[in-house]
Amino acid sequence: MTGTLISLISIFIGILAANLMGYFKHKYSFGFTGNTLVGVFGSIFLVKGFGRLGFDPWSIMDSGHFHSSLFILNCIMSALGGALGLVVIKLIYNKMNT
Template sequence: MTGTLISLISIFIGIIGANLFGFFKKKYSFGFTGNTLIGVFGSILFIKLFGKLGFDPWSIMQNQSFNLLLFIVNCIASFLGGVLGLFFAKMIYNKLNNN
């Protein structure tokens, strides 16, 4: 597994997180397309934040070995990034449309 593949898996997990959260909490949903876009950007932002702590894809593949614990933390951070991205996007949307 390469760092690029781990990055793509992380983004996909963020998409799943945002769409699942939107599915179960209808008031936070922007539809499938909106949830998908927010999941991508939320996942990337959260992984960039946690990447500074050593959970980035290239740390997972350090010295051509696979660190499973770092990968699991990366997946959890991606999922949470998608969920929190959708939550904050809906908060911003509501603030901007509040007359």
């Protein structure tokens, strides 16, 4: 795997997590398109923000070796980013509409 492929997988996991969160928790849903957008940006922001701790895509592929534990941590953080992004954006949306 390359760093770019790992980044795309992370984004896809963030999209999946945000859409699943919106499906199971209807009060946080923005519809499929809104959940997808929030999932993309939520996973990117969380992985970019905390990726400096050592689980960014290029650290996972350090000198040609694949570190599976870092990849799993990256996937978990992407899923959290998508789900938490949806909650945060819904809270902001509700604050702006009251």
